[in-house]
Every structure is written in structure tokens, then in C-alpha cells.
Amino acid sequence: MAVTMSKLTMAPILFHWSAEDKLAFYHRIADAPVDDVYLGEVVCSKRAPFFEKHYDEVADALTKAGKQVVFSTLAEVMLKRERHMIAGFCALEDFPLEINDSAALWHLNDKSYRVGPLMNVYNEDTMAYLAARGAVHFSLPPELPRDSVAILAAKAKELGATTEVQVFGRLSLALSARCYHARAHGRIKDNCQFVCEQDPDGMPLNTLDNQEFLSVNGIQTLSHSYLNLIGELQDLQDMGVTHFRLSPHTVDMVAVAEIFRAVLDGETNAQDGRAQLDALDIPAPFVNGFWHGQAGHRMVGA
Template sequence: MAVTMTGNLTLGPILFHWPANKKLDFYARIADEAAIDTVYLGEVICSKRAPFFEQHYSEVAERLQRGGKTVVFSSLSEVVLKRERKAIAAFCDLAGHEIELNNTSALLEIDGRPHRIGPMMNVYNEATMAYLARGGATHFSLPVEIPRTSAQLLAKQAESLGAGVELQVFGRASLAVSARCYHARAHARTKDNCQFVCEEDPDGMELKTLDGKPFLAVNGIQTLSQSYLNYLTDLPDLVSAGITHFRLSPHSQDMVAIAGLFRAVLDGELGADEAEARLRLITGAIPFANGFWHGKPGHLRV
């Protein structure tokens, strides 16, 4: 039975190195067709990729806003080099745009101005959330590995602070970032001379164990889950736990159709089981997982 729920459906930043034309087409469809409330833009994984698309951000943001979407810019998740520190400083000075921080170095630059906290900032407890809120944080996207018990406590704290609380509900889970680029290394290249080999894997490069079993996925410096998070049937429980925003992570599948299924469940227009069956028709044999939410190993489907 379909039940109407409240919730803001969001689309996270594209984590993968897609060609600029593919990104432009993708965001044009999102602007015109997707039942999305908020769209995050920005290069989160590798600063070397940023020049390929940054000149398009203004036009993409305007197109999305004309389509009724709220636009939020997301920062890098790893800041190591001097040019990356300068990029973060410039990012925090963006005028007229809401921003999401994914690295603590940005807290030095934001200087108490309103901002969002991204999922790579690792907010695991109420004290951390309160501390960040005092520094201007108005919204928190929780780490993907947060179980329900912890999410409910954090959602209660966020409510007391007048902040939104978000959780990823679809797509590969980001598990770690590294100073080294495994993607380049796997192709016998260095990080400085990677030749952007990550572009060959639009949803990440899948890894296998020594005995040939699917294991993880790699996206440049980022380690991702092999399975895709899918919380469609868990949406009522997420809502009851206090989650207010539900993030879809972009992949090469039909994200407009996927967003429509999540929106239909949230709006009570479609039962979760029926939506799950339709999602499977879109995604094919991609393995789904929801173990993190249930306090189980993340790769499991409960």
C-alpha cells in the first residue's frame, strides 16, 4: 500500500569523469524532466578533472534553476596541493550560491557563513553536528555507513538545530579516498601522468578478488562499493527516523526514471515493492545493498 511521505529528493554531484558533452546532456534532462528538488554541482573527487567542466557551471546552474531545481555547489573531498587549497578558498567565496563542504580545510575559509556539510565530512555524533552548526552549518548529509540507530539520533539533533539531514539512497557508496590514484596505477600510470584513464569507466572500475569474485569499484582516488545502495523499500523507515532529504548519486542508468520512482514512493503514488520491481527493469543485474542502514555489513541486501 502506498503511503504519502514528506521528503526532499536530491541529486548528488557526478563523482565520475564523464565527458563535458555527456554532463551537459545529463543536466539538461535533469532540468527539464526529473522530479528532483535539489541538484549538487561540482568536482568532488579529483581537482585535475575540474577544468573540463567548470566553464559550464553557470549555464548549467541557470538551466537547473529555470527547471525549478535548487542548486548547491559541492567542494573537493581531498585537499593536498597548494592549488587545491587556493581552489577551496575561491570556492568558499562563491557569491550568491549555496555550498556544500566535503573537506575540513574549508572550515578555515568559510568563516561562519551558512553552508552545508557533505557526506565525506564524517559527522558521526551529536557533538560534532552541534559544533559545525555553531560555525554556520545549516544542513548535514550523513556518511553512507550510518545505521538507523545513529541516524535517528543525529536527525533529532539536526531538528533541534533547525538543520536539514540527508542520506544517500541510491548509487555506489563512497567508502574512502586516498592520496594515490589507484585508477592510474592499475593502468601502469602515475597520478601526475594519468592521462585521465578514469574516463574509460563511467560508473567506476570494478575490482575482483584473487578468486574472481566482484569486490569493490575504483574511481580515481576514490574507493566505492561494488553494489549500489538502494533504499527504496526502506524509505518509510528513513522518514520515520527523521531523514528529511534523500540523495541519488548519478550513474549511467536512466536517472530521470530512477528519480521518478523514488519521487512516486515518497509522494505515495506507488508502493515501494512495485517501485523496486520497476527499478530492477532499469538497472538490470546491478546488485543492490542496504546493509548499512540495518546495522549489517554494507554489502548485504536485508
């Protein structure tokens, strides 16, 4: 097997899955060829109580399976309870922390942390500012084009930090103060009755002429299509990106991880890896347009 320093990571679950489904998912991921697993509610604080009591159990099982567990914070902090959630996560001592909102900086006191993709690190000055205040790892926004990723990967290396890029899964495009998911069902955010649980991969949003366009997840807008950078992995490795992020969906994520791991390690070429992903019947087209500086919904060089 080829020797590689590339780490494969499993992002936090963005959707409102039941506690039983999440437990089953992490039980399977314990046996998957991933290095880091992110836990935590990123999108909606109202969902958090459904799974909080299982964190210790899941973190212990993943750690025993050889995974590095990282806790991720909310990406939008607006309420008092959300500030308390952030403070609680920032007080963790046993696991690394990934922050997705600058509200966490108040509580960190120069403690080392990871920066999540929803923090919008778009330039070297932002990266240097955060690194000077404890950031040791940057998961870059998935809409960045190749040249920007190359510049930021080089800057991170100069700062002694590591970089991560999402390579699979629906792309997070926007967050809103309002919950479109609830509104689409005639409900308000404070009385949503957790309608988002009906859409475990997001609610489809079509155009007026019924073309598949976006996917809605509570307050989050996602792409309809799935990012797939398996053909760009070698380029990412060459420019110094160290971590490769898979975003969980209801598809066979263990199989997805095995395919990406094999390509990262040089055991399978990118063309064969792409064919294996195609065989999984992903319920949306693959895209890589942002990486190539084009519209995000495009697939370049398929």
C-alpha cells in the same frame, strides 16, 4: 497527490565524464522530479577544468527549471591549487555550498553551508560543533546504521538543521592520497592521462577468485553494488530525514528519480518501486546492509 516535505536530491557526479556527457545529463535532470542538484568536482581536482566553464550555463538552466543548485567542494585537499579551488567556492554568494573537507571551514567565516557525506559526521558533538559554525544541513555518511541516523536526525532538528541520506547508487568507502586508477594502468598520479574516463561508473575490482568486489574511481574506492533504500524510505521520513540523495550513474537517472519520487509521495508502495528499479537492469546487485547494521554488501529483507 500526497503532500510531502521530503526533498529528492541529485548528488554531484563522482566520475570523470566528458563535458558533453555531463551537459546532456544535466539537461535531462532539469526535467526530472528532483528538488536539489549538486554541482562540482568532489574527487579529483585535475578533472575540474574540463567542466568549470559550463557551471554558469548549467546552474542557470537548472534554476530556471525550479531546481535548487548547490555547489560541492573537493573531498580531499592536498595541493595549493586545491586550496585555491576551495577558497573560490567558499566565496560564492548566489548558491548554497556543500563542504566535503574541513579545509573549507577556514574560508567560510560562519557563513551558512551544508556538510557533505565525506565530512564524516558520526556523532552529535561533531554535528553541534559544525552547526555552531554555520552548518545548516548535514548529508550523513552512507555507512551509518539506522539507529545512528535516527539519533543524528533528531539532533539536527534540535539544532534547526536538516538531514540528508543517500538512498541510491554506489557507496563511497574510502579516499586515498594515491590514484589507484592510474596505478592499475601503469601510470602515476601526476601523469595519469585521465585514464579514469574509460570507466564512467568506476573500474571493477575483483577478488583473486574473480568475484566482483569493489569499484575504483581515481583516488576513490566505491562499492561494486548499488545502495537501494527504497524499502526504508518511510522509516527515514518518520525519523525526520528531509532530503533523499541519488548518486548519478550512467543508468537512466530520470527513471530512478521518478520511482523514488513516487514512493516518497505515497503514489507507489515500496514493493512496486523496488520492482520498477529491478526492471531498469542496474548492472550490479542492490544492497542495504549498512542501514541494518550488517555487512554493507548484503541485502536485507529483499
